Amino acid sequence: MNLLSLLxxxxxxxxxxxxxxxxxxERSIRRLPFASRLVVPLSQHIGKPARAVVRVGQEVVRGELIAEADGWLSVPHHAPATGFVEAIELRPSAKGPWEQSIVIKVQPGSTQEVQVAHPRDMGVLNxxxxxAAVQQTGMVGLGGAAFxxxxxxxxxxxxxVHTLVVNGCECEPYLTCDHRVMVEHxxxxxxxxxxxxxxxxxxxTVIGIEDNKMSAVEAIQAALMARHIPADQIAVQAVPTKYPQGAEKMLIMALFGVEVPSGGLPLAYGMVVLNVGTLAALGCLLPRGEGLVERVVTVTGPAVQRPGDYRVPIGTPMKFLLDYAGAPAESYQVILGGPMMGQAAASxxxxxxxxxxxxxxMRGADFCDRDDQKIYPCIKCGECVAACPMGLNPSLxxxxxxMRDYEPMGSQYHLGDCFECGSCSFVCPSSIPLVQQFRVAKQVLRERAVA
Ligand code: SF4
Ligand code: SF4
Incomplete structure (x- = not known):
């Protein structure tokens, strides 16, 4: 099927x-200096943690392999800085649980140039x-999924597969790292x-970009024209700005009018969806034969003095990054990701x-424009039903x-289709924390299934 005819x-x-x-x-990406220590968790992705291949006391250089993939659904990790391995031990992770991690004491004044690379001719690879080369880079979905x-x-x-769908929507408020990557790279x-x-x-390929990022649309179109790539090979399509446009199924619906049904995957329709940041990083790393040692992170919010998109070495302490950006984080709430789907940092x-x-x-007042944060009973207004992109009934x-009646949520009312976009919570006039309730329900159902 030629989906371009449906575009x-x-x-x-x-x-x-x-x-x-x-x-x-509108701010260019800036490079962050090295912190004195970097902490590289072995599990930064969905799947099996990587296996450390360095020992305590060993010297490492930026880009060197420090942990190898443990099986198919696993990725390696590379030293984000030159220095020596100070420890391999359990360290706290952003979402709470402690993870086995490689701690690198950074050599003062070390270069930001990657020093280990195995350039390859991509044209001869099948x-x-x-x-296999993608796995060697240690790449995961940089949009947040980490798959x-x-x-x-x-x-x-x-x-x-006939069509690659490239997700440049970045529909989460506040975040701009994908936008800047599209403009600059x-x-x-x-x-x-x-x-x-x-x-x-x-x-x-069709690149879907929300129409509040026309500078990205123009930058990519200019790059395509400069390379004489026709639109029937790689096309850029602006889509209306609407949350959660960046969800795979929503983007496919917006681009082609094709509905991927409950439980279905884009693959069944001949499509693979990848994020712009991931592909731009691969475009840089694959020919050079380098591993992923840094990523672009948006640091923003009303309390940040120097908000911006920073190119950050993997393993940089979050506190170091916040200090650099002028965020007095101790007195505020730090959210990992955007305000809709992000989660509060545990530490x-x-x-x-x-x-x-x-x-x-965020400051407390930024979370809610109501005078109080009290939860009221459901008034059956139907706002959440009208908002849910998956057609669920969040009120029910x-x-x-x-009532902690979790079983029918999964078996009868399709809780599994909820991808926790938070739209229902956002519109609820009673401030019912619907998405938080759904996360708990899913966790309970998962634990029951295992038991
Ligand atoms: S979080 Fe709410 S709006 Fe989003 S998919 Fe789940 S039920 Fe629907
Ligand atoms: S939006 Fe809130 S108050 Fe309205 S029906 Fe949904 S849960 Fe009830």
Missing amino acids: RGEAFKRGIHPPQNKLTA PQEII PSHAKMSVPKDAK ADDLIEGIRHAMRATGAVR LDVPVTKGMSGLLV LGMLAA
Whole structure:
């Protein structure tokens, strides 16, 4: 099927329009200096943790392999700085649990140049070799999912991919790291797209970008024109700004009018969806034969003095980054990611990891424009039903959750389709913490299934 004949730029059904607050959209990416110590968790991704291949006391140089992938659904990690391994031990992670981590004491004055690289001619690699090369970079979904990219690009033998969908929506308010990467690294993005097309077998690519980022649309179009790449090979399509446009199924609906049903995957429709930041990083790393040692992180929020998009070495302590950006984080709430889907940081004594797209520093008053934060009973206004992009009934699910009647939430009312976008909580006039209730319900159901 040629999806280009269906290409459109219409909004998906339902969804919401939260204030965008993209404070950093016009600021260039800045490089962060090294902290004195970097902490590289072995598990920064979905799947099995990597296995350390260095020992305490060993010297390492920036870009050197320090942990190897442990199986197919795992990725390696590389030294983000030159220094020596000070410890391999349990350290707190951003979301709470302690993780086995490699602590690197950074050599003062060490260079930000990557010193270990194995340049390769990408043109001679077959799809399997490209996928193996992607795994060697240690790449995971930089949009926040942290799913190993090589696994996402691997197409099962019984499936066929014709279209690569590139997600440049960045629909979360405040976040701008993808926007800046598209504007400043359009050539790397196109390079990454070409490798991903060969790896997946896709014959065309559509890059979906929300229409509040027209500078990104223009930058990519200019780069495509400069390379004489026709639109039937790689096309850029603006889509209406609407939350959660960046969800895979919403983007596919907006671009092609194709509805991927409950439980279905884009792969069943011949599509693979990848994030712009991931592809731009691959476009840079794959030909050079380097590992992922840094990422772009948006540091923003009303309490940040120097908000911006920073190129941050993996493993940098979050506190160091916040201090550099002028965020008096001790007295405020730090959210990992955007305000809609992000989660409160359990501690600031944790490192920046591969899946961390943003740090949002908020004061109490920024969370809620109501005078109180009291939770009121459901008034059955239906606002949450009208907002839910998956067509669920959050009001009903919320009532079941409040009664701790979790079983029917999963078996009858499709809780599994909820991807925790937070739209229902956002619109609820009674301030019912619906998405938080759904997270708890899912956790309980998971534990019961295991038991
Ligand atoms: S959090 Fe879940 S139930 Fe609420 S709007 Fe999003 S998908 Fe629907
Ligand atoms: S938006 Fe809130 S008050 Fe309205 S129906 Fe949904 S849960 Fe009830």
